[in-house]
Amino acid sequence: MNKTLSLTAGLLTATVLTVAGCSSDTAGSTSSAAPSSSTAPQTGGPPSGGGPGGGMGEVTAVNLNTDGASPGGANTAAVVEATNAFLATLDDPTKDIAEYDFTDNKSRQTWSNFPATTVARPGVELSALTADQLQAVYAVLEVALSEAGATQDADIQKADDYLNSLGGQGADGFGALKDYYVAVYGTPSETSPFMIQFGGHHLARTLTYNGDKVSQTPQFVGSEPVSFEVDGTTVEPVKAESTSMFGIMSALTADQRTAAEITSGTFDDLLMGPGQDSGNFPTAEGLSVSELDADQKAAVMTAVEAYAGDLATDASTKLLAKYEAELDQTTIGWSNNTGPTDESSYIRIDGPSVWIEFINTRSRSTPDIHFHTVYRDKTNDYGSTKPATS
Template sequence: MRKNLALATGAVLSATLVVSGCGSSDSTSSSSPSAQQSNSQGGSGGMGMQQVTAVNLNTDGASPGGANTAAVVTAVKAFLATLDDTERKKVEYDFSDNKSRQTWSNFPATTVPREGIEMSALTTAQQKAADAVLQVALSPSGAQEDADIRKADNELNRLGGQGADGFGSLKDYYFAVYGTPSTTQPFMVQFGGHHLARNLTYNGDKVSQTPQFVGSEPTSFKSDGTTVEPVKAESTAMFAMLAGLDAKQKKAAEITSGTFDDLVMGPGKDSGTFPASEGLLASQLTAAQKKLVTAAIKTYAGDLNDTAAAKLMAKYESELDKTRIGWSNNTGPTDENSYIRIDGPSVWIEFINTRSQSTPNIHYHSVYRDKTNDYGSSKPK
C-alpha cells in the first residue's frame, strides 16, 4: 500500500487555496467568537488559507454498531479486483496514513488535491464497481444524494464561468481505500470531491460515517427534464426545525458568540475541540418540536445503511435532552448566510446558505460530525 507524506502529531500544514466555482465564502472556517466578525477568507472570493492539523487517530470510536461490514468488504474487494497494479497503487493506503484520511474538503480537487483515483480515470465497469460500494454502504437516499450532488457539478460545468467549466460528476471525484477490507480489522472507504465527502470507517460491526460534508451549487436544477435538489432533505428539515420555534424560543436559540459566513467545523478541523455549546436545549421543546429536531438529525445519520442508522439514531435520541439547537445571521431558507446548528453530546451538524459565484443565488454547505466517532475514533489526539 502507498504511504503518503506523514506529518508529526500536532503539525500544521497550510495550503494557499484559489477559490473557484463555489461561494464567495467557500472557505472552511467561520468567524471568530466576536459579533459581526466576518470570515477572513470570505468577501468577494479569491485567495484563502485552509489549515489542516494532522492528528493521530485511534480506532475505538463510540459506535452503537449495526454495520453491514461483510457486504461492504465484498463490494470493496470486487472494486479493487477491477484495477490493475498501477491503479491499485493510487487507491490503496495504509490505514495509519492519518494525514491522507483527513484530506477532504468542499473545495474542488483542483484547489485541494484529493487522495485516491479520479472517477474519470476509470472505465465504465470500474466506475460501476466503485458506485456499488457506496450503494451497499449507504442507504438508498444517501446514495441518491451523492449521485445528485455530482449531477450539480455537471450543471456547474454547463453554466460555465468563474472556473465552473472544470467541474463534472466524474472529473472531480476520487475513491480511496485505507487498510485491508476486513470484517475484523479497521479499514476506511473515502469518496468525495467538490461539495461531497464520505469518510466511512469500519471496525468489526462498528462504523463511522463522519466527517461528512454535503453541499449543492446550484441548490436546484433540471436534469433530463427532472428537477434535482441534492440537499433538499437536509435544508427542508433544518429550516422546519427553526420555523417550529415560537418567538421566545427562537430568541433563546440565537448563537451570540459571533456571526458566520461558513462552517465552523468543516475540513481541516480535526483537533477534537468543538466550540462551547450555545443555543436552546431540546429539553425545553415540546414533543412535536423534538420530533422536528430528530427528523433533522435523521437526514444526516440516515445516509448510512438502515440497520446502523437506526442504532445511531437511537443513540442520538437518548441524548436529545442534552442537545442544543441554534442559529445565527438569518433564518430564511433563501437568505444569504442563514446558519443553523445542532450540537449534542455526540452529534454536531452545521448548515449554511452561502453565496454562489456561479449563480445569482445562495448555495448550501453542511457538515455532520460525531464528536465520539469521527474517523472511527473516540477523539483525535
C-alpha cells in the same frame, strides 16, 4: 500502495477561483467579514489558505485511534465484499493510487468543499476509471449507504455537471467524474479497521469500519445551486437536510427563537468543517431540546435523521436510537438569519455525540445562495474517539 499523501494542485489565480469555486468557501468565523480562502493561489500539498470550515487549511495529522463509540450494526461483510470487488477491477498502477495505509491519518483527514482542482484529493479520480470500474465504485456506496445517501451522492455530482454547463472561465474544473475521487485505507476486513473515502466538490464520505462498528463522519454535503433541472427533472441534492433544519426554526415560538440565538458571534461558513479535526468543539449555546414539546423534538430528530440516515439501515437505526437517547442533553441554535433563501442563515444541532451545522453561503457561479452542511460525531469521527492534536 500509497504510503503518504501526494497532493498536487496547479497554480490557480484568484480570477479562476472567483468563477470556479463555491463563492464563500471561506473560513467559518466569529466575524461576518472573514477573508475568503478562495482569493489565495494554491500550489502543491494541502493548501494553507482558509480556516475553520471553509475549503481546507493546512492538514495536521491527528492521533486517530480505533476506539470510536459506535453503537454497531455495520454490514461490514457486505462492504468488504463490494470493496474487494472494486479493487479487483484495478490494474496494479491504479490500485497503487487508490490504496493507502490505514495509519495514513493525514490523507484520511484530507477532504474539502472546494473543487479538487483547488484542494487535491487522495485516491483515484473517477474519470480515470472504466465504466465497469465506476459501476464497482457505486456498488460499494450502494452497500455502505442507504438509498437516500447513495442518491444524494449522485445528485451532488450532477450539480458539478450543471456548473460545468454554465461555461465561463474555470468551468472545466467541474464535473461528475473529474472532480470526485475514491480511496481505500487499509485492507478491507470483517475484523480489522479500514476506511473508504469518497468525495470531491461539495461531498465528503468517510466510512470507517471496525468489526461491527462503523463511522460515517465527518460527512460534508453541499449543493450549488440548491436546485436545478436535468432532462426536465428538478434535482435538489440537499433538500432533506435543508427542509428539516429550517423546519426546526419554523417550529419554534418567538420566545424559543430568541432563546436559541447564538450570541457568541456570527458565522460566514461552517465552524467544524474541513481541517477542523482537533476535537475542540465550542461550548454549547442556544436552546436546550429538553425545553421543546413532543412535536418540536420530533422536528429535531427529523433533521438528525436526514444526516445519520445516510448510513445503511441497521447501523443508522442504532445510531439514531443513540442520538434520541441524548436528545434532552442536546441544544439547537442559530445565527445571522434563519430564512431558507437568506444569505448566511446558520443553524446548529449540538449534542453529547451529534454535531450538525448548516449554512447558506454566497455563490459566485450562480446568483443565489447555496448550501454547506457538516455532520460530525464527537465520539466517533473517523472511527476514533475525540481526537487530540498530535
